[in-house]
Amino acid sequence: MKTKILTLILCSSLFLIGCSKKDSGGGFSGPRDRYRDQQTNVNDPIFGSDGLGFQACSGSGSWSGTIFAPSFQNEFQSTVEAFATAMGDPSTFLGSVDGRCGSETGMAFHGTIETQQGFDRNGNNSADITQSSRISLAIIDSVAAQGDDLPISIDAFDGAFGYVDGNYAVIEVEWERGRIIFDGNIDYNSQLFIGQASFENYHHFADEDPYSGTFGDFEVPLCSFFKCR
Numbered sequence: 076m077k078t079k080i081l082t083l084i085l086c087s088s089l090f091l092i093g094c095s096k097k098d099s100g101g102g103f104s105g106p107r108d109r110y111r112d113q114q115t116n117v118n119d120p121i122f123g124s125d126g127l128g129f130q131a132c133s134g135s136g137s138w139s140g141t142i143f144a145p146s147f148q149n150e151f152q153s154t155v156e157a158f159a160t161a162m163g164d165p166s167t168f169l170g171s172v173d174g175r176c177g178s179e180t181g182m183a184f185h186g187t188i189e190t191q192q193g194f195d196r197n198g199n200n201s202a203d204i205t206q207s208s209r210i211s212l213a214i215i216d217s218v219a220a221q222g223d224d225l226p227i228s229i230d231a232f233d234g235a236f237g238y239v240d241g242n243y244a245v246i247e248v249e250w251e252r253g254r255i256i257f258d259g260n261i262d263y264n265s266q267l268f269i270g271q272a273s274f275e276n277y278h279h280f281a282d283e284d285p286y287s288g289t290f291g292d293f294e295v296p297l298c299s300f301f302k303c304r
Contacts, residue, residue, distance in 0.1 A: 110162055111225045138183035138213060140295030142272045144174035147291070155182070155214060157286040159227075161252035161276040169227070170217035174291055179220040182290065183213045184272075186257075186300035188246055190239055193304030196297055198263050200239045208235035210248045210255060231255050239301075244268065252278040253285070257293060266297045 144151040151174030159165040173180045187209050188194075190202040209232035219226040231250035238245065239261070246257045254277075259270015272293040276285035297303065 110227045110229065111168075111219075138185050139299030140184045140186065140268075140293055141176070142174075142182040142184065142290045142293045143176050144291030145176060148174050151291060154288050154290055155216075157288055158253075158274050158276065158290070159214075160280055160286055161278045162227075163280045168218075169214075170219070172214060172216045180215050180217055183215065184293070184295070185211045186246070186295065187302060188235075188300055189302045194239065194297070194301035196263070196266065196301075196303045198241070200261075201241065203238045204235055204246060206235050208246070208248060210246070210257070212255060229255075252276060259293070261297065263297075267294055268297055268300050269294050 144154075152172055155172045156165040156169060159169045162168075171180060172182065175181075189205040189208050190200065191205060192200075192202045194200060209230065212229045212231065214227040214229075216227065218224045229250050231248040231254070233251060234249040234254075236247045242261045242263065244257075244259065244261055247254050249255075254275050256273045256275070257268075257270060258273070259268055261268050270293060271289055272291065273287070273289040275287040279285045
């Protein structure tokens with residue numbers, strides 16, 4: 076099968092944009108109508124007291140987690156653009172997105188991840204996640220940060236897969252045009268889930284081979300992501 080690879084050059088090759096399974100997915104409405112027309116609260120504490128920038132790499136409020144790539148800003152922008160091709164032509168709707176902590180733009184997320192026995196914040200976790208688990212993802216680009224429109228919002232709840240095993244977890248949640256993956260380590264001392272966030276698109280707006288890649292690092296408090304018992 077013909078493949079298309081977008082390679083983002085990094086010192087450690089963290090970000091590699093590749094192809095995932097082909098699905099034309101034609102005939103969908105514009106990204107403004109489908110993905111900005113949701114009531115993401117830009118005054119949430121994660122966006123700062125002025126309703127704009129991130130204040131730290133770890134979030135607060137309903138958007139409890141952040142995705143960041145402070146050393147690879149150009150690659151971060153390209154990765155977000157590749158992800159956005161599942162929604163439409165990024166050049167027509169996506170503004171700039173900064174991967175550095177403390178900037179006015181970025182990516183935030185919230186999880187409701189359940190395990191079969193319930194998540195123990197003190198450890199002793201070894202279980203698959205349930206199908207009812209979900210993740211909401213927000214892209215706060217320059218368009219949203221300037222107050223010209225809402226952030227781009229995605230709810231991933233079309234299917235959930237993964238497991239927690241001791242201090243390691245991998246979570247994959249599907250949305251209508253792909254899947255989002257959180258893969259990392261659980262620090263029970265600091266009560267944080269830390270790792271890398273990536274994506275695999277199932278669609279491309281121009282009916283080309285869909286992209287996949289790694290956004291960057293993520294950080295989220297345990298019980299703001301997992302449903303603790």
